[in-house]
Amino acid sequence: MSELEELQHDLAEIQQFISTLKRKSNIDYLNNRIKYLENSIKILTPQKVEQPQQQQQQQKDQDTLIYQGITKYAWDQEGNKVKVFLNLEGIGQLPKENISSQFTSTTVDVKVKGFKGLNHRFSIKKTFDELKDKECSIKVTNNSIVISLIKKDQKNWDQLNFKEKLIDTDPSKLDKQDPQASLMNMMKEMYQNGDDDMKRTIAQAWSKSQAEKGLQ
Numbered sequence: 552m553s554e555l556e557e558l559q560h561d562l563a564e565i566q567q568f569i570s571t572l573k574r575k576s577n578i579d580y581l582n583n584r585i586k587y588l589e590n591s592i593k594i595l596t597p598q599k600v601e602q603p604q605q606q607q608q609q610q611k612d613q614d615t616l617i618y619q620g621i622t623k624y625a626w627d628q629e630g631n632k633v634k635v636f637l638n639l640e641g642i643g644q645l646p647k648e649n650i651s652s653q654f655t656s657t658t659v660d661v662k663v664k665g666f667k668g669l670n671h672r673f674s675i676k677k678t679f680d681e682l683k684d685k686e687c688s689i690k691v692t693n694n695s696i697v698i699s700l701i702k703k704d705q706k707n708w709d710q711l712n713f714k715e716k717l718i719d720t721d722p723s724k725l726d727k728q729d730p731q732a733s734l735m736n737m738m739k740e741m742y743q744n745g746d747d748d749m750k751r752t753i754a755q756a757w758s759k760s761q762a763e764k765g766l767q
Contacts, residue, residue: 555595562588618672635698643693654684677713
């Protein structure tokens with residue numbers, strides 16, 4: 552009989568015997584023995600190793616799931632650390648294997664499977680600045696998921712997502728012979744790339760400028 556089998560038999564015998572005891576000291580002693588045997592059995596039991604094909608299938612299944620984006624969150628930063636708070640009431644009751652995270656130097660992806668009948672996902676396709684992805688992590692509490700991001704440097708973030716430049720501010724590209732033309736090109740670029748509020752502001756400024764010149 553192997554050592555593992557010996558331990559399994561000992562455990563079964565003690566579990567059967569403990570129900571007949573009445574003295575608390577004896578019950579406590581055997582409960583400690585049971586814990587020891589259970590831990591020993593767990594250590595000696597061969598762990599199931601997933602084959603690459605199984606892992607690929609699991610990843611494929613994961614990719615085909617439909618996720619609902621998490622758009623409501625709070626975040627804060629201090630030094631080289633950024634914390635993102637996802638408020639999900641009761642998330643702590645979800646099995647740990649249903650929550651996964653993946654980080655790169657510029658991306659964040661947190662997936663939650665089967666929470667209140669839905670799959671949820673929080674992702675940043677490109678962060679404001681680079682991350683030390685190996686040091687990033689998540690922590691699950693009773694009612695939230697806290698995402699800890701570690702910046703590559705101490706630079707202050709204005710937002711979580713990468714901030715695209717609306718205009719090219721490189722001084723070398725300005726037309727020194729015709730600064731007015733350069734200004735017009737910058738305004739045109741801002742209008743083309745800006746949001747509705749930006750376009751409305753530029754249009755109003757242009758109309759006012761032309762009116763002052765007597766061209767309208």
